[in-house]
Amino acid sequence: MCGRYALYGPHSRLREQFGVDLAELRERFNIAPTQEAPVVRAGADGEPELIDARWGLLPSWVKEPGKLAQPINAKIETAGEKPMFRHAFKRSRVLVPASGFYEWVPLAGYKQPYFIRPAGGDSLFGFGGLLEHWDGPEGKLLTFAILTTAANDLMRPIHERMPVIIQPQDYGAWLDPGVTDAQLVRELAREYPVGAMEAYPVSRAVGNPRAQDPGLIEKIAV
Template sequence: MSDRFVFQASKEEVKQLFHVTSERDDFFNSDFNITPGSLIPAICKEDGERKLYKFVWGLIPENAEEEKEGRGNYEAAIENLEENKLLIECLAQRRCLIPAKGFYKWKTTEKKSTPFFIRLLSNELTAIAGIYSVWKSSSGRDVYSCAMLTTSANALVQPVDDRMPVLLHPDDHKRWLADNEIKPGDLKQFLNSYLITDLAVNRVSEKVNDLDNNNADLIQPIPK
């Protein structure tokens, strides 16, 4: 099952946490079942300002003929970045922060897949490390699209899935959005933003499997 995540925050919360100085689009409603291909909020740095835009979740190559060429490019494993010229270029100069309340993972056995929701123990908003591109459509419109960076799961998440998004602590936001170039070998400094004790993993309702379901009940823990 494809990865999904949750966005739940007020406009002021996002602007304060990420020090947003400019916004181009209408703000976003809370979404408890975000899937690849969706429009999502993300923050990038342009002209010295932190800007909040709507991004397509799925990285569209700048030389793509159609927007659909971004399908499938919704995540990028940090171990494989050096194999892809587009990803290296985006990592070097086009990085973004993807606000998230948490993310879903499914524990798969021979009999079934069980959904889990991973969040900060404090229940605060966090940021997923992202890279982005700007693709110009046939109508001349700039389309911002992004992919999440993923890494090996930590000891807390590993029993559910062997991969997880790269989560960035607020102390790392400035470095991530800095103008200096970042290479794949530099990513190690961002992989321990949070301790295992900062996170919570909770089993949640299988209602999340149905994309028509989208409400706060989806992230409520199911008692063991």
């Protein structure tokens, strides 16, 4: 599962890693469901473009949004077959830039959050995501979900699931709407290398979605 993540640092990282540009990156240390966040999709010319979308998938065919759960995650193993996700899985995949994500470990009487980021903290993850649009009374709403996969060896002591993290050499194929074979898509979501990421405990204040302090990503002793 992935229920909170962060995006911060110099905006040049987006250009260098994803080939998109942004005049200024608003640093966010606690992105939560229902909030808008930047995602990268293939533009009309095939080149990557950065757009904002709301976290919580709402497919175009939904008639009454209030009566349907709007999932923030989708399992890579089954997303290609489930009606909620299968169109986006084939035709509308995105990358979700992230400086890191949070996960909680149950301890005696409380849950201890951990921050998981690229090793060294000087680059970004590109989560595999699904993008949908919904036409409502106030216009088109873009929404997304983050795909999850089985935990690798670093994540397994923390949680059994983790975000799908696409490796940079696979960004083009991942975003390509012409790549529709479900098995090939799943192969692009292969296990992320343990040595390319690190995890450490952080403040429990991250549990409050209104918290946005840079201190949320600082390592603490437990």
